[in-house]
Amino acid sequence: MGKNINELFSSVTIQSLKGNKDVVVNEIHFDSRKVKHGDLFVACRGTVSDGHDFIDTAVANGARVIVCEELPKKSSSETSFIVVEDSSAVLSQIAHNFYNKPTENIQLVGVTGTNGKTTIATLLYNLFRKLGYKVGLLSTVCNYVDEKAVKATHTTPDALQLNALLAEMVEAGCEYCFMEVSSHAIDQKRVGALNFKGGIFTNITHDHLDYHKTFEAYLKVKKAFFDQLGNKSFAITNVDDKNGKLMLQNMKGHKFTYSTRSFADYRCQILEKHFTGMLLEMDGAEIWTNFIGDFNAHNLLAVYGTARLLDQDKEEILRGISELKSVDGRFESIISTDGIMAIVDYAHTPDALKNVLETIAALRTGNEQVITVVGAGGDRDKSKRPLMAKISAELSDKVILTSDNPRSEDPDQIILDMKEGVSANNTRKVLAITDRKEAIRTAHMLAQKDDIILVAGKGHEDYQEIKGVKHHFDDKEVIKEIFKL
Incomplete structure (x- = not known):
């Protein structure tokens, strides 16, 4: 190839x-250890x-071409050196070209x-499969090439993995792909060469400041995704978030909004709330959904608006949404034989935790106790730790x-x-138990019938990383074992 x-x-x-400008390369790598004879680094x-x-x-391993921002002091005559302004941006473009612009x-x-x-990316994937399409998904939980599952290691794969997966989706006959786009991926130019049909903005709150350093820098990176969308693309943004309209400010394509509180292109109102689901009025129609919480009303509305912008039939979309189930590790409930409810949720930011609670x-x-079990990740944004406990x-x-x-x-620290x-x-409310x-x-010992235990932070994850080693740990498995289910 x-x-x-x-x-x-x-x-x-x-x-x-x-x-030599006529070199043919076998593979592209940005990890020198993976380079073999005839590759590009x-x-x-x-x-x-x-x-x-x-x-x-890379040269010692047989690289025929090196892409760099500055030439090394010594260079091999058998290797071609290409100097560019931004290697990361170029990696994205040549990866896209290598995989035939998927x-x-x-x-x-x-x-x-x-x-x-x-939640939004996964629900769109599930909805479009219900509508009869072959679909791809790139997400934190798992990647899918139609029905084939591909284990996810990052929210957004690196540029090479990303284009390889997209090419595989095209080969499999997928017509759509829905993907999570992380701030790291935008900042590192992993998605720079991709042609997006559309972009969805959910919200922006306190997160990843270990990487971006300031909230303003984090906001700017998110906005950059929408700034880069083409003239024929659409963007749909949550205007209930105070930065929602900002995302569209310099967007060149078609702009749309969604809201549960104010005027927008796509609107939704919660009519009834229960632990088993919600009755919504969405775009003038009433539907029962299997989801709970105002934040999920926003998520479902984003799914609805996006499907409409992709020219799907309104009645078919609403029917499909009414059949959708919650995403793995997102507000999943488990009830014990003695009537205690545990809720497992991925909430690992202050805002997400506040939404769930x-x-x-x-x-x-009014009479139930809410008992929250929560931690915070190591080697990540330390400033959100006290906020998580405060909330x-x-x-x-x-x-x-x-x-x-x-x-x-x-x-313990x-x-x-x-x-x-x-x-x-x-x-007086707070205990600390490291294990x-x-x-x-x-939490189960402290709970009585009808009480609610929220286990927050890990959601779908089936491991715990301690001292660089991943150990199997699944909140849902542990709860079911303790509940003797």
Whole structure:
């Protein structure tokens, strides 16, 4: 499947080329360890390491072409060197070219925002399959090429994996692909060369400040996704978020809005709320859904609006939405034989946690206790730790602070960081149990019939990462074991 330089660098601005311009390359890599004879290596500057430091390794492994932002002091006469302004952006473009520009042959819709990306992308995938289409999905939980599952390692794959998966979808006959677009992927130019049919904005709240440093930088990166959409693309944004309209400010294509509270192109109102679902009025029609919470009303409305913008029939969409089930690890409920309800949710940001706890509060009859089991991830944005604990203590009757994925950090220190957010009035509500299984077990011991236990932060994840090692751990499995189900 080799490609020559002219094919690969179509639409790419080259600053200089040293060596043979007619080289044919076998594969593209940005990890020098994967390079074999006849391959092309792209030296990308990352947050941890700089690919330029590994050019010699790539050449020694047989690279025929090196793409870089500056030439090394020594260069091999058998290797061609192509100098570009931004290696990461070029990687995205040549990956797209290498895999025969897959997004010219599939309608790709990207979902970005802090919360709701996985739910919206997955529900669109499930809805369009119900409508009879072959569909692809790129998400945090799992990637799908029509029915074939492909394990996900990142919210958005790297540029090479991404284009390879999209090419596989085209080959399989998929007409649509719905994908989560993370802020990291936008910032690292992983999606820069892709042709998006549309983009969806969910909301933006406190997250990933370990990477972006400031909220303004995080906001700017999200907006950049919409700025890059083409003239023929559409964008649909949540105007109930104060930054929703900002996303459309410089967008060149067709602009649409959705809201549960104000005037918008697509509107929805919650008529009834129950633990088993909601009755919605969506675009003038009443439908019963299997989802709970105002945030899910927004998610379903984004799904509806997007499907309409993709020219699907209104009645068919509404029928399909009424049949959809919740996404793995998103407000999933498990009821014990003694009448205690556990809710497992991926909420790992302050806003997502607040949404879930407020949803539970709105459904309480008044006598139930809400017991929240929550942690915070290690090696990530530390500023959200006290906020997570503060929200939990304010909106719960009891809180158990525990481990999430401590990664390389001391889990006890993470819990101490969280405790900083608990006010003096709420300290009596809060326990700290580092072992997550014991924390869930203790919550069950404290609970009585009709009480609600929220286990937040991990959702669909089936592992716990401690000191760089992933151990099997699934909140739902643990709950079912403790509930003896």
